[in-house]
Amino acid sequence: MSHAHILGFPRIGARRELKTAVEAHWKGQLDEAGLRAVGRELRGRHWALQQAAGLDCVTVGDFAFYDHLHNATALFSAGPARFGLGGHMDLADYFAMARGTPEQPALAMKKWFDTNYHYLVPEVDAGTRFRLNRDWLLPELQGAQAAGYRAKVVLPGPLTWLWLASAPAGFDKLSLLPALLPVYAELAAELRALGVAWLQLDEPILSLDLPEEWLAAFPRAHAAIAAVAPPVLLATYFGSVAVHAALLKALPVAALHLDLVRAPRQLEAFLPDWPQDKALSLGVIDGRNLWRTDLARVLALLHPARALLGERLWIAPSCSLLHVPTDLSLEEKLDPALKSWMAFAVQKLDELSVLKRALEQGEPAVWRELQAAAQAIQSRRKAPSTHVAAVRARVAALKPEDAERAAPFAQRIAAQQAVLNLPKLPTTTIGSFPQTAEIRAARAAFKAGRLGEDQYIAAMQAEIRHAVEKQERLGLDVLVHGEAERNDMVEYFGEQLDGYAFTQFGWVQSYGSRCVKPPVIYGDVSRPAPMTVEWSRYAQTLTDKPMKGMLSGPLTMLFWSFVRDDLPKQEVALQLALALRDEVVDLETAGIKLIQIDEPTIREGLPLKKAEWPAYLDWAVRAFRITAAGVRNQTQIHTHMCYSEFNDILPSIAALDADVITIETSRARMKLLEGFAEFRYPNDIGPGLYDIHSPRVPAQAEMQELLQRALKVVPAERLWVNPDCGLKTRGWPETEAALKIMVATAREARAALN
Amino acid sequence: MAFGYARRRRDEAQDASREPFREADPLARFAYVEPAEEDPPETHRHGEHCACGLRGE
Numbered sequence: 001m002s003h004a005h006i007l008g009f010p011r012i013g014a015r016r017e018l019k020t021a022v023e024a025h026w027k028g029q030l031d032e033a034g035l036r037a038v039g040r041e042l043r044g045r046h047w048a049l050q051q052a053a054g055l056d057c058v059t060v061g062d063f064a065f066y067d068h069l070h071n072a073t074a075l076f077s078a079g080p081a082r083f084g085l086g087g088h089m090d091l092a093d094y095f096a097m098a099r100g101t102p103e104q105p106a107l108a109m110k111k112w113f114d115t116n117y118h119y120l121v122p123e124v125d126a127g128t129r130f131r132l133n134r135d136w137l138l139p140e141l142q143g144a145q146a147a148g149y150r151a152k153v154v155l156p157g158p159l160t161w162l163w164l165a166s167a168p169a170g171f172d173k174l175s176l177l178p179a180l181l182p183v184y185a186e187l188a189a190e191l192r193a194l195g196v197a198w199l200q201l202d203e204p205i206l207s208l209d210l211p212e213e214w215l216a217a218f219p220r221a222h223a224a225i226a227a228v229a230p231p232v233l234l235a236t237y238f239g240s241v242a243v244h245a246a247l248l249k250a251l252p253v254a255a256l257h258l259d260l261v262r263a264p265r266q267l268e269a270f271l272p273d274w275p276q277d278k279a280l281s282l283g284v285i286d287g288r289n290l291w292r293t294d295l296a297r298v299l300a301l302l303h304p305a306r307a308l309l310g311e312r313l314w315i316a317p318s319c320s321l322l323h324v325p326t327d328l329s330l331e332e333k334l335d336p337a338l339k340s341w342m343a344f345a346v347q348k349l350d351e352l353s354v355l356k357r358a359l360e361q362g363e364p365a366v367w368r369e370l371q372a373a374a375q376a377i378q379s380r381r382k383a384p385s386t387h388v389a390a391v392r393a394r395v396a397a398l399k400p401e402d403a404e405r406a407a408p409f410a411q412r413i414a415a416q417q418a419v420l421n422l423p424k425l426p427t428t429t430i431g432s433f434p435q436t437a438e439i440r441a442a443r444a445a446f447k448a449g450r451l452g453e454d455q456y457i458a459a460m461q462a463e464i465r466h467a468v469e470k471q472e473r474l475g476l477d478v479l480v481h482g483e484a485e486r487n488d489m490v491e492y493f494g495e496q497l498d499g500y501a502f503t504q505f506g507w508v509q510s511y512g513s514r515c516v517k518p519p520v521i522y523g524d525v526s527r528p529a530p531m532t533v534e535w536s537r538y539a540q541t542l543t544d545k546p547m548k549g550m551l552s553g554p555l556t557m558l559f560w561s562f563v564r565d566d567l568p569k570q571e572v573a574l575q576l577a578l579a580l581r582d583e584v585v586d587l588e589t590a591g592i593k594l595i596q597i598d599e600p601t602i603r604e605g606l607p608l609k610k611a612e613w614p615a616y617l618d619w620a621v622r623a624f625r626i627t628a629a630g631v632r633n634q635t636q637i638h639t640h641m642c643y644s645e646f647n648d649i650l651p652s653i654a655a656l657d658a659d660v661i662t663i664e665t666s667r668a669r670m671k672l673l674e675g676f677a678e679f680r681y682p683n684d685i686g687p688g689l690y691d692i693h694s695p696r697v698p699a700q701a702e703m704q705e706l707l708q709r710a711l712k713v714v715p716a717e718r719l720w721v722n723p724d725c726g727l728k729t730r731g732w733p734e735t736e737a738a739l740k741i742m743v744a745t746a747r748e749a750r751a752a753l754n
Numbered sequence: 755m756a757f758g759y760a761r762r763r764r765d766e767a768q769d770a771s772r773e774p775f776r777e778a779d780p781l782a783r784f785a786y787v788e789p790a791e792e793d794p795p796e797t798h799r800h801g802e803h804c805a806c807g808l809r810g811e
């Protein structure tokens with residue numbers, strides 16, 4: 001026997017049924033019983049798939065109506081006191097905390113490690129108490145057991161839950177562990193009494209750089225739980241935990257899961273002397289990407305492990321399948337060859353089943369399936385689209401000077417100012433203007449074929465005229481065309497690049513009921529034709545003021561896509577950089593004098609371990625610089641980044657050498673700028689002067705105060721005035737009102753400076 | 755000709771066999787239907803993210 005299992009299954013449904021049901025519930029169109037029925041049906045379906053694939057147990061506890069970490073918060077009655085519930089949460093409270101109420105803002109949301117899934121951040125403080133709420137998890141377990149399934153229950157581990165929580169400054173979250181463990185133990189004992197086969201405790205924080213005191217807490221935390229629990233599987237994923245091998249081997253758990261997709265070499269630290277009384281679960285199928293597994297390669301890895309471990313060898317995907325779409329068989333429009341290279345969650349269950357049978361019955365028993373997998377891998381390797389000679393040659397021919405502007409910033413900015421003749425504290429916006437219902441309806445009609453191309457172009461040009469007129473009336477110094485034609489900052493470009501494909505049902509949960517359908521980079525990337533030039537050129541014809549061109553950068557295009565796994569990411573980034581460089585050069589040729597390359601993801605791409613940061617930042621910065629460096633000194637390159645703690649990567653931000661960087665800083669009241677000042681950031685900066693996340697229009701005094709704070713740390717000749725981010729989520733009334741005040745604020749400050 | 759006929763019959767049989775399941779499928783009515791206009795961009799603020807960072811339809 002080889003135990004096969006999964007760490008979790010995507011919950012949203014192959015056709016996003018959970019989204020429909022949850023949103024209908026929020027609108028009052030589906031009552032709680034109806035919503036729960038949909039949840040039961042989805043869970044039942046997912047368990048049936050696991051059973052049909054021959055897995056040794058089904059995973060219970062991976063389902064959530066909004067977020068699995070928030071489920072744990074509900075299970076432990078640990079909702080923040082500000083909601084006034086004494087921590088107890090029913091479903092209505094659960095959604096209230098997730099979405100906010102008129103009185104209380106929602107729980108904060110953060111990226112789940114380095115994935116594009118977002119979790120709700122628990123809030124803890126000295127007053128936090130924990131109490132088991134049996135309305136959560138246990139009914140789901142009863143459902144699985146009533147259906148006759150052998151259940152493995154999954155929960156976030158206590159240390160991961162605490163680590164991910166937010167706390168007041170100076171409060172030691174670890175001090176809550178003694179209060180939290182008894183509740184885990186109470187639940188664990190109940191699970192054992194109920195005959196649960198396994199308890200999977202996810203501790204992905206082990207892939208981070210953890211302080212000693214947190215590492216030291218692992219033995220006592222897991223001893224307290226394991227003493228009363230069903231056999232415990234401690235699951236790690238998203239990176240290597242080899243550095244903690246001694247600690248993990250000694251933990252009183254019955255099994256350990258390792259992510260061998262992200263960190264294949266860590267097996268060497270565990271396999272040779274793996275304790276005789278523990279199972280080792282090897283995550284060999286990629287839970288983060290949608291490519292078909294090279295089963296022959298995986299079996300070559302598993303056979304020696306099997307020889308050493310025997311039945312103590314478990315096989316699984318690398319992490320929860322939450323991060324991949326549900327079912328490839330629904331795809332009807334994908335090229336058949338490309339489709340044969342992919343595996344969504346359902347297909348990954350099949351792969352697991354084949355591996356299990358190969359290990360148990362020998363490879364001849366699954367000869368046909370192994371052949372099919374081998375053929376798909378071969379087809380992908382040989383496909384002309386995955387090896388485009390011209391693209392490869394161009395990347396190979398890159399020289400150091402391709403990443404260098406012709407002159408240093410001081411010379412460039414003088415040349416740019418001679419052309420642009422901008423006032424001090426120039427005003428601009430980040431790129432997008434309100435995406436009105438009319439714009440979205442026009443785009444949807446064009447996509448569905450109900451609106452012809454000429455009509456669509458005319459509709460978008462009318463929107464551009466509208467945006468330009470408004471900006472001229474407002475008196476902004478640098479205009480934008482408003483991005484009416486763009487649905488999404490990655491999809492819009494991906495649709496126009498070779499090497500990208502789009503699925504129909506490749507949805508993955510981003511947060512709550514919201515999903516993304518990341519484009520798929522399957523081949524070598526190139527740009528067959530200009531993508532944004534005509535829109536920008538048209539916009540520039542409408543005004544004498546300079547029009548800023550706008551495109552997404554190579555890192556953003558990379559991190560918000562499913563990326564091919566047969567080429568290093570940095571190679572794909574270089575291909576993207578060259579394709580986008582062509583666009584930048586074409587914009588310049590079309591008379592666009594300022595070009596913004598958006599990179600909101602540069603920080604998102606940071607590896608989980610700090611030791612791996614320099615290598616990443618090296619290629620990330622190079623990719624950006626190659627994108628930007630094809631233009632003349634007179635052309636001004638801007639970049640925009642969202643709210644992030646940049647201070648620890650400021651040398652790399654400076655190394656991007658963008659002429660102007662705009663950043664989101666208003667919520668932190670310009671605090672972020674202190675780091676830029678201390679670092680003596682040399683180029684121009686546009687710190688956001690107002691928060692675009694609410695329709696609230698700040699008073700001029702409020703904006704002036706922020707601008708003056710910025711002026712204290714940034715020289716006036718280096719400072720720009722702009723909102724925090726794009727304005728696509730706002731309506732026109734508040735956009736016009738806020739921009740009017742922003743322009744007046746800049747003029748007032750300018751007058752004072754002069 | 756014969757092959758085409760056989761294939762059509764097989765497809766029809768498969769479709770027929772799927773229909774009762776589809777009708778009995780309690781999730782069928784929850785399959786997400788794209789609205790006539792695209793979903794509006796997210797407007798409520800969440801944690802660390804700005805309009806670029808927090809994506810999803």
